[in-house]
Amino acid sequence: MKFDVNSPVLFLITACVIAVVIAQSVFFLVRALRRAEELGIPAEKLKKIMRTSAIFTIAPAVSIVIGVITLSKDLGIPVPWLRLSVIGSLSYETIAASNAESAMGLRFGSGTPLTSSQFVTIVFVMTICILAGILLLAAIGGKLQHGMTAMKNKDRKWAATFSNALFIGMISAFVGYIFCDVGKLAQGQTYGLIPVFVFVISMGVMVLCGTLMKVYKWNWMGDYALPITLLVGMASAIPLTAWLG
Amino acid sequence: MKNRKQMTYMDSVNHYGRIWCVIMTALLLFVPVLMCLIFHTRPDAKGLALGLLATAPMYWAVGIIEVFTYYPMLGAGGSYLSFITGNISNLKLPCALNSLEQAGCQADSEEGEVISTISIAVSSIVTTVIIIIGVILIVPLTPLLQSKLLAPAFAQMIPALFGGLGIAFISKNVKLSILPLILMTVLFITVPALNAGTVGIMVPVGVLLTLLEARIMYKTGFLYGKNNEQSR
Incomplete structure (x- = not known):
């Protein structure tokens, strides 16, 4: 097949992966809603949470669409659509794509047409570099959960303080950035x-x-x-x- | 190993979360392989090696630190969803925090786990749908979203988000907040290398610092008085 960064087959591949991502979200959502019912959390409260989460998401999601537009100048639409829907974020993907292009003597953002070999090289770099978190999570997610439960059982008040300290630590980094x-x-x-x-x-x-x-x-x-x-x-x-x- | 009927909710979240992580990893790696097969091409070996060398060490280090930093905040279900759908610090985590605040529950309780998962799942679905709409309408949307009028608004999303979120959390944790806020602000103002590109790396630094401070304050009784022991 003739290569094009916006080839219909690339749209099809991306759509299939994104369908799996949506399936995962629906899977966890349904299980969490069932558990919420068992825990006696009122349905009205859950509806409010879902409504607020959906409304809150709109503006940041539109900014992700802007990220897709930005990356599409070099990489076409399907790959940025995939990378910003699964794991990635604009800053990560820009650096990964930029490093891969530099390694092949190209300049990111120049809009130079890519060959199929250059294109798949960039996609490999973007994909491999972003997988550490997901792999480690699969390996130790359960252990982290047990560790947190043990800490909570040992000292409930410290566990609550620990949790607040995590949030404050993250917020303080972003406040510093501002x-x-x-x-x-x-x-x-x-x-x-x-x-x-x-x-x-x-x-x-x-x-x-x-x-x-x-x-x-x-x-x-x-x-x-x-x-x-x-x-x-x-x-x-x-x-x-x-x-x- | 427990069979499915013996599993608690938390066990099952981790069990299925692991499976989804493996499925997504395989699927993501299969995408460039499939592209090679379809377009009868192969990656540029030198470009791939140099590209990975320039990118992977930092990204893998950040990815590893992020798991330890974000997992306790997102909860199990929230982590398995967020690490796959991405945009954690600028979307999924603030969304979960807002929902926990709204529901009035702690992140480390089972109710908090469920609320966080529901919030992040809804956010992930809405994000994915909006990106799909954006991709379909990319031609008419591009001049609008990149217009000189709207561009500054999207460029300042992080300050707008953390102003609202920050005041809610800082006001409830004033003693804990003062030192990390001052230190991070001074660091970002005085160290030129700290900017939008490095803020993600500074999140674990801020978290570690605040945890250390919290532990000292907790042990010395500065947070709750000298009766911490009675709360156990």
Whole structure:
């Protein structure tokens, strides 16, 4: 078959793999819903969780579509569609594809047409490099679970603190990242303040949502507080970028 | 080994999770092999070796650390789903955290495990469907999503997300949060190599640091007073 980065057969292969990914999600969803019923978690609560999760996902998922568009300039549509639907993320895939292209004397982002050999080389590099997590998880997932259960049985309060510390550790890394370009102010560049202002506005919106819930008893807002915060924060970036960018 | 009827819910999640990981690994590796067969080609040996050498050591190291970092936060079911569908820190984990917060349960309880799994499964399905719609409509969507008007909004998704999520968690864990927040902020401002490309590597660093601080605070009674023992 004649090679093309957008060959219909590549779309077909990707669609088949993605069907398996959806099947896995449905498999775990059905089992978790059954277990939730056994645990006596009210159906209404589960519906709320599912509704909020779906709404919250829309904006980040659209940003993944932008990632597919970005990568498609070099790799066509099917491979970025596959890589960003299974395991990958834009930053990982860009680096992997860029390293593979550099190794073959190409420059990522140049849009140079790829030969079939170059294309499969890139796909092999992207695939092999991303598999460590999934393989290790298969090997030790059960052991990690037993370790966490043992810690919880030994000291319940420490287990809760441990869990909170994990979340705070992750959040602190991302908060640090938000400030990473603030130092550019010394050179007269103000664009580093854009993420900081977006972050502060987003915090303010979350506080406002919490206040409205408390004062006016708008409990429904709890379901939408994070999606609202995310959208207002992202929207605020538009005038902020025009001002500081 | 327990048979299926003897398995607890958690045992079965790990059992089937392992099977799905193996299936997905085989399937993903089969994709480039299939491409070679269909297009009658083979990878460029030198390009493959150099590409792997430049990429694999860092990615494999990060992948290994990510399992230890994210598994306790995502829970078993959430991990098996998230490690296959990807976009953990910018989508799946915030989604699960929000759901746990909404449901008012701890991540390490069985209720938390179930809520986290449901949340991540729904998020994975919605993400996959939106990407499919995006791929189908890629021609009309490209100028809109990459327009000068909307591009800044998507470029600032992480600050918008972690502002809302951060305030909710930090306000409940003020004592734990102060030191890691200050340290990470100072590090990112002063070390030029720390940026969007390296934030993923800094997550385990932040987590380890906070765990160490939490342990010291817990043992010295700074978090809950000197009566930690009574809570056991």
